[in-house]
Amino acid sequence: MTVALAPVDADVAARLLERVRTRRPRVHCLMNTVVQKFVADGVTAVGGIPSMTSSEEEVAVFVRRADSLTVNLGTLDAARRAAIGVAASVAVAAGKPWIVDPVHCDYSPARLAFARELSMLGPAAVRGNAAEMMALGLRAGLEGGPAVVITTGPVDRLLSATRSLRVENGHPLMAGVTGTGCLAGAVIAAFLAVEPDAQLAAAAALATTGVAAERAAPGARGPASFGIAFLDVLATLSPDDLLTHARIHDDRA
Amino acid sequence: MTVALAPVDADVAARLLERVRTRRPRVHCLMNTVVQKFVADGVTAVGGIPSMTSSEEEVAVFVRRADSLTVNLGTLDAARRAAIGVAASVAVAAGKPWIVDPVHCDYSPARLAFARELSMLGPAAVRGNAAEMMALGLRAGLEGGPAVVITTGPVDRLLSATRSLRVENGHPLMAGVTGTGCLAGAVIAAFLAVEPDAQLAAAAALATTGVAAERAAPGARGPASFGIAFLDVLATLSPDDLLTHARIHDDRA
Amino acid sequence: MTVALAPVDADVAARLLERVRTRRPRVHCLMNTVVQKFVADGVTAVGGIPSMTSSEEEVAVFVRRADSLTVNLGTLDAARRAAIGVAASVAVAAGKPWIVDPVHCDYSPARLAFARELSMLGPAAVRGNAAEMMALGLRAGLEGGPAVVITTGPVDRLLSATRSLRVENGHPLMAGVTGTGCLAGAVIAAFLAVEPDAQLAAAAALATTGVAAERAAPGARGPASFGIAFLDVLATLSPDDLLTHARIHDDRA
Numbered sequence: 075m076t077v078a079l080a081p082v083d084a085d086v087a088a089r090l091l092e093r094v095r096t097r098r099p100r101v102h103c104l105m106n107t108v109v110q111k112f113v114a115d116g117v118t119a120v121g122g123i124p125s126m127t128s129s130e131e132e133v134a135v136f137v138r139r140a141d142s143l144t145v146n147l148g149t150l151d152a153a154r155r156a157a158i159g160v161a162a163s164v165a166v167a168a169g170k171p172w173i174v175d176p177v178h179c180d181y182s183p184a185r186l187a188f189a190r191e192l193s194m195l196g197p198a199a200v201r202g203n204a205a206e207m208m209a210l211g212l213r214a215g216l217e218g219g220p221a222v223v224i225t226t227g228p229v230d231r232l233l234s235a236t237r238s239l240r241v242e243n244g245h246p247l248m249a250g251v252t253g254t255g256c257l258a259g260a261v262i263a264a265f266l267a268v269e270p271d272a273q274l275a276a277a278a279a280l281a282t283t284g285v286a287a288e289r290a291a292p293g294a295r296g297p298a299s300f301g302i303a304f305l306d307v308l309a310t311l312s313p314d315d316l317l318t319h320a321r322i323h324d325d326r327a
Numbered sequence: 328m329t330v331a332l333a334p335v336d337a338d339v340a341a342r343l344l345e346r347v348r349t350r351r352p353r354v355h356c357l358m359n360t361v362v363q364k365f366v367a368d369g370v371t372a373v374g375g376i377p378s379m380t381s382s383e384e385e386v387a388v389f390v391r392r393a394d395s396l397t398v399n400l401g402t403l404d405a406a407r408r409a410a411i412g413v414a415a416s417v418a419v420a421a422g423k424p425w426i427v428d429p430v431h432c433d434y435s436p437a438r439l440a441f442a443r444e445l446s447m448l449g450p451a452a453v454r455g456n457a458a459e460m461m462a463l464g465l466r467a468g469l470e471g472g473p474a475v476v477i478t479t480g481p482v483d484r485l486l487s488a489t490r491s492l493r494v495e496n497g498h499p500l501m502a503g504v505t506g507t508g509c510l511a512g513a514v515i516a517a518f519l520a521v522e523p524d525a526q527l528a529a530a531a532a533l534a535t536t537g538v539a540a541e542r543a544a545p546g547a548r549g550p551a552s553f554g555i556a557f558l559d560v561l562a563t564l565s566p567d568d569l570l571t572h573a574r575i576h577d578d579r580a
Numbered sequence: 581m582t583v584a585l586a587p588v589d590a591d592v593a594a595r596l597l598e599r600v601r602t603r604r605p606r607v608h609c610l611m612n613t614v615v616q617k618f619v620a621d622g623v624t625a626v627g628g629i630p631s632m633t634s635s636e637e638e639v640a641v642f643v644r645r646a647d648s649l650t651v652n653l654g655t656l657d658a659a660r661r662a663a664i665g666v667a668a669s670v671a672v673a674a675g676k677p678w679i680v681d682p683v684h685c686d687y688s689p690a691r692l693a694f695a696r697e698l699s700m701l702g703p704a705a706v707r708g709n710a711a712e713m714m715a716l717g718l719r720a721g722l723e724g725g726p727a728v729v730i731t732t733g734p735v736d737r738l739l740s741a742t743r744s745l746r747v748e749n750g751h752p753l754m755a756g757v758t759g760t761g762c763l764a765g766a767v768i769a770a771f772l773a774v775e776p777d778a779q780l781a782a783a784a785a786l787a788t789t790g791v792a793a794e795r796a797a798p799g800a801r802g803p804a805s806f807g808i809a810f811l812d813v814l815a816t817l818s819p820d821d822l823l824t825h826a827r828i829h830d831d832r833a
Contacts, residue, residue, distance in 0.1 A: 107360050115551060118550070119551075125434070126401070127402055129404030129405070132435050135436075149632060150638060151638070152635065185638065250624055253617060295816075297621065297625060298809070302552050304551075306547075310549050364614050368803065378684065380684070382656060556804075556805070
C-alpha cells in the first residue's frame with residue numbers, strides 16, 4: 075500500500091518552530107563533556123528546556139520528566155554507557171522520542187557496536203556525519219531500527235521508509251565550531267518532542283539550525299564570533315524567517 | 328535579644344567588591360561539568376582565583392588551599408557525591424566559608440535528600456531558584472543549617488535569622504545563558520571569602536552580577552553575545568558602578 | 581661534540597604554521613573537563629583535527645589514529661589517570677610525539693609525583709607555568725626526560741639540551757581567559773605532529789598563539805570578547821603574519 079504524503083516544505087519548518095517556541099519541551103541530553111554548555115545554550119535558544127545529568131543513578135528520573143532525549147556518544151566511558159542504557163530503556167518504555175548521535179563511531183569498533191545496538195532499540199532518529207553513517211550502515215524503517223536515518227553535511231539527507239528529504243541550509247563556518255553537529259542532534263530532539271513524524275521534525279530542526287547559520291555568517295570575523303552569532307540568531311529566528319529561507323527538498327514528492 | 332543592624336545598601340556592595348579585587352581569594356568550585364569554564368571565567372573576572380578539581384583523591388588538598396568553596400549539585404554522580412562529602416568536611420573542619428547550590432534538587436528525590444544533608448552541615452549559604460528552594464524548604468538560622476538562605480530570580484531574596492534582604496538587580500537575558508545561576512553561586516563564594524557576614528557577602532555578590540547583567544544587556548544581539556558582554560563587564564565593573572547601581576533593600580531596616 | 585644549529589627565527593614559525601594548515605594533523609587531547617571546547621576550537625582554528633575521548637577503554641584506539649597527543653593534568657581523577665597511562669604507552673610505543681601539561685602540579689603532591697613519572701616516559705615536551713615548572717624541577721635532555729622543557733608566561737622559555745629559546749609574543753588579557761595555557765599545550769601538540777625538532781615546533785606554536793593574542797587584544801572589551809577574538813584570529817592568521825610579528829630569540833645563536 076502506498077500512502078500519499080503531502081510534500082514537505084518550508085511551511086512545515088515554520089509551523090514546527092512555532093510549536094517548539096510555544097510548548098517549550100524538556101530535552102534531556104546525554105551529551106559529551108566537550109560541548110555541554112554550547113548544546114544547552116542551543117536548546118534554550120530554540121525554545122526548549124535542557125537538562126544534562128548523565129549518571130546512572132539519576133538519569134531515569136530526568137528522562138521521565140523530559141519530553142525527549144538525545145543520546146550523544148562522544149566522550150563515552152563505562153559510566154556513560156551504563157547511563158545511556160538506562161536512559162534508552164526509560165525512553166522506550168515511556169514512548170518518548172529519542173535520537174542517537176553516534177559521534178566518532180567510525181573511530182572505535184566498540185563504539186560502533188554500541189551505536190548499532192542503540193540504533194536497533196527503536197530511536198526516532200539516528201544522525202551522524204558521512205563517515206559515521208557509512209560505518210553504521212543503517213537502513214531506515216527496518217523492524218526495531220530508527221524511523222529516520224539522517225546524514226548531515228553540506229547537504230543534509232533524511233531517509234525514512236517512504237520518503238527522502240534533503241535540507242540545503244547551513245554554512246561552511248559551522249565546521250570550525252566544535253559541537254554544531256551535537257547541537258543539531260539536540261535541536262532535533264526538541265522538535266521530536268512536538269511532532270510525531272520524526273522525519274518532518276528532523277527536517278524542520280535542521281532547516282532551523284541551517285538558516286540560523288546562514289544569517290549568522292555574514293557578520294562573523296571567524297569561527298568563534300560565528301558561534302556566538304549563531305546562538306544569538308537561533309534565539310531570535312522567527313517562523314517567518316524559515317518560511318522564506320528554509321530549503322527542504324522532498325525527492326519523492 | 329534584638330541586635331541593631333546597620334542598613335545594608337549599595338555602599339556595602341561597593342566596599343566588598345573592592346575587597347575581592349584586592350585580596351584575590353582562591354575559590355574552589357565543585358561545579359557541574361556543563362558550565363565549568365563559564366564559572367571559572369566569571370570567578371576570574373570578579374577578581375578571584377578559581378580551581379575546579381572534583382576527584383575524591385585530590386579535592387581535600389585543593390579545598391585546604393582555597394579561601395572558600397562552592398558546591399554545585401549539577402551533573403551529580405557517585406564520584407562527585409563522594410568528592411563533595413570530602414570537600415564539605417574539609418571546609419567545616421578548617422572553618423572556611425562554603426555555599427551549596429542545589430541544582431535541580433526538585434527533579435530527583437535522591438538529590439533532594441543529599442542537598443538537605445549538605446545544608447545541615449553548616450554552610451554559610453544555600454542558593455537556588457524558586458522551585459529548588461521550595462523543594463528544599465530551608466529556614467535560615469537553624470542550628471546546623473545555613474546562615475543565609477537565598478532564592479534568586481527576577482528579585483533575589485536573602486534570609487538570615489535576623490534580616491531579610493532583596494537584591495533587585497539583574498536582567499531577563501540571564502535566563503537564556505546556561506550557568507548564570509551557577510556562576511552567581513561561585514561569585515557569592517568569592518565574596519564569602521572576604522566578608523564573615525554571609526548575608527552581606529551574598530547581597531554584594533548578587534548586586535555585582537546583577538549590575539553587570541544590566542550593563543551588558545543593551546549591546547547584546549541575543550543570549551550568547553549577552554553572555555560574553557556579561558563576563559566583560561564583570562571584569563571591568565568598578566566599586567563606583569555598584570555605588571550608583573546596586574539596588575539592595577533591607578526589609579527590616 | 582657541538583652541533584652547529586641554524587638560528588631559530590620568525591621564518592621557522594611561518595613555515596611550520598603553513599605545514600600545520602596543509603597537513604591538518606589529528607591531535608588527541610586528554611584535556612581537563614573545564615576547557616575542552618575552548619581547546620578543541622583552538623586546535624581546529626590552527627588547522628588541526630581534535631579528539632577528546634578520555635576513557636581507558638577507548639583512548640588507545642584514538643591515540644593510534646592521532647598524529648600527536650596532549651596530556652593535560654587538570655581535573656585529574658583515578659579514571660583519567662588510568663586513561664593517561666594507556667595513552668602515554670601507546671604514544672611511546674608508536675613513536676608519536678606527545679606533550680605533558682602538568683596543570684596545578686604545585687597544588688598536590690600526588691599530582692606532582694604523577695607529573696614527574698609522565699615526564700620521564702619520554703614526552704617530546706613538558707609545558708607549565710612558572711609555579712608548576714618550579715615544582716617539577718625538570719632538566720631538558722636527560723635520558724628518558726622531555727626533549728624540551730617549556731615555561732610559559734609573559735615571556736616563554738624553551739630549553740633543550742643544546743639550545744635556549746625565548747618567545748616574546750602574547751598579551752596580558754590571556755590571563756583572564758581560563759584555558760589559554762591548556763590551549764597552548766594542545767597547539768604545541770599540533771605543531772609537534774609536523775616537525776620532529778620539538779623545540780622548534782613548540783616555539784612556532786607559542787609564537788602563533790602569542791601573535792594571535794596580540795592581534796585580538798586591541799578590539800576586545802574585556803576577557804570574554806578577547807577569548808572570542810583570539811580564536812577568530814587564530815583561525816585566520818597567515819604565515820606572513822608570523823613572519824612579521826613572531827618574536828623568537830635564540831639565546832645561544
